[in-house]
Amino acid sequence: NAGVTQTPKFQVLKTGQSMTLQCAQDMNHEYMSWYRQDPGMGLRLIHYSVGAGITDQGEVPNGYNVSRSTTEDFPLRLLSAAPSQTSVYFCASKDTTGSTEAFFGQGTRLTVV
Amino acid sequence: DQQVKQNSPSLSVQEGRISILNCDYTNSMFDYFLWYKKYPAEGPTFLISISSIKDKNEDGRFTVFLNKSAKHLSLHIVPSQPGDSAVYFCAAALGSNYKLTFGKGTLLTVNP
Numbered sequence: 001n002a003g004v005t006q007t008p009k010f011q012v013l014k015t016g017q018s019m020t021l022q023c024a025q026d027m028n029h030e031y032m033s034w035y036r037q038d039p040g041m042g043l044r045l046i047h048y049s050v051g052a053g054i055t056d057q058g059e060v061p062n063g064y065n066v067s068r069s070t071t072e073d074f075p076l077r078l079l080s081a082a083p084s085q086t087s088v089y090f091c092a093s094k095d096t097t098g099s100t101e102a103f104f105g106q107g108t109r110l111t112v113v
Numbered sequence: 114d115q116q117v118k119q120n121s122p123s124l125s126v127q128e129g130r131i132s133i134l135n136c137d138y139t140n141s142m143f144d145y146f147l148w149y150k151k152y153p154a155e156g157p158t159f160l161i162s163i164s165s166i167k168d169k170n171e172d173g174r175f176t177v178f179l180n181k182s183a184k185h186l187s188l189h190i191v192p193s194q195p196g197d198s199a200v201y202f203c204a205a206a207l208g209s210n211y212k213l214t215f216g217k218g219t220l221l222t223v224n225p
Contacts, residue, residue, distance in 0.1 A: 004156070033212075042117075042202060042217040043157070058212065090156050101147065102213060104156030 002026050006091050006105035013081040013112045021076040021108050023091030031094040032074040033102070036060065036087040043090065049074055081112045116140045117205050119216035127224055132190040134219050136203030139184065143205040147213070148177060148188050151200045160201070161188070193223045 007022045025032065033048035035058075045058030049068040063085060065077040074093075078085060088109050092102040118137045126132045136146075144165040149157035163170040163177045163186065170177050176189045190197055203216040 035215075040122075040217060042119075042215040043204075043213075044215070045212055048212060092156075101159045101162065104149075104158070106156045107154070 004091055004093050004103050004105035006089075006108050008108060009106065010109050011111070013078070013110065015081060015083060015112060017081050018077070018079050019081065021078075021089055021091075021110070023074045023076065023105060024072050025074075025091075025093040025103070026072065027093060027095065027103065028071060029093035029103075030071065030096045031102075032068065033058070033092050033094075034064070034066065034074070034076045035090045035092065037090060037107075038087050046076065046089075078110075081110075083112045086110060086112045114139075115216075116143075117203055117214050117216040119201075119203055119219050121219050122217070123220040123222070125222045125224060126193050128195055129192045132188075132193045132197065132221055132223065134188040134190075134201050134203075134221065136186045136188075136216055137184055138186075138205050140205070140207075140214075141181075141184065142207055143214075145206040146177070146179060146186050147204045147206070148175075149202040149204060149215075150197075151202060151218070157202060190221075193221075195223050195225050197221060198223050 004025045030051045034046040035043040037043050047066040049055045091105045094102040147162040148160040150160045151157045161172050161175045179186045200218045202218045204213040
């Protein structure tokens, strides 16, 4: 059981480049989300999805796009990378039962130069 | 405006003693609270949670206390072990709303 898998683990981008951070879960969870963690800032919600075909914005959505075509996958796209997007990105998933526990991936460390 | 606050960036305790990590929140609508533990280069892992209808929840060495009137919760670890050394995040949720609001975290160091 792999849980939540994020790829790549590390990435360096030049300003203006685009890329997609991949996230896949094998727990059949309906809820998936993306967070970013910056030093001294905790985790902040970027985008989330409550099921295939449904996405919504979180606290810090600017500069990021998401889509949810399948239950398993929830990719995060950076359209034009900026140095302010240097961060560690975490994907999480959660089922729709009464539990609020979310399962996190191991993270993607992104540096934009 | 930070809705979940962990005012202690770090805490150091001796092995075998109690660790107490604190968390305050401002939104009285939060009704579910969670603690996550994070090791370097890993994702956060769920530790323990509590519903707002309770004031205490225990799981082995970990106990979370909730004081709704003070909008304050705390995580007690007894006894503390060196393997508990990690960053601990407090998080809050609104009902079935999936969105979690996190505090900035507290780095716990347990010294042998």
